[in-house]
Amino acid sequence: MKRLMILLVLAAAPALLHAQAAPPTAPTPPVVAKKPFTVKGPVERNDEYYWLRDDARKQPEMLAYLSAENAYADAVLAPLKPLEDKLYSEIVGRIKQDDSSVPVRERGYYYYTRYEVGGDYPVVARRKGSMKAREQVMLDQPAMAKGHGFFAISD
DSSP states (O other): OHHHHHHHHHHHHHHHHHHHHSOTTOOOOOOOOOOOOEEOSSSOEEOTTGGGOOTTSOOHHHHHHHHHHHHHHHHHHGGGHHHHHHHHHHHHHTSOTTOBOOOEEETTEEEEEEOOTTOSSOEEEEEESSTTSOEEEEEEHHHHHTTOSOOOOOO
């Protein structure tokens, strides 16, 4: 009977320690306002959170709520920042930094893409006749992306 009691105490100890170790001032999530709005369609329905939709991203009240949500998420996830950094470093460490595609021959040119060390975007280039010829850069995407928060070339 004593062994059973000792086992129960040992099993419950981590849960008790975790409950006591909880921070007394945990961040509180922001409260979003509910505003009635009827969504029209085959069946009309009430969507109290429709006001949060702001495709232009200019409504001050929505932007303030979004900033509060982001601040709350940052506060809640702050203890995991070292793990996030470690995982990111491990993933980046497994990626070949100076990667390039297999050249494709078309109409006398070899077309390929290559990444420079630390670059987020590829350089699209070609060489005439053989891969030993002088490189002709078609799209220097790293240079094109400078100064932009997001960059993409579409079809």
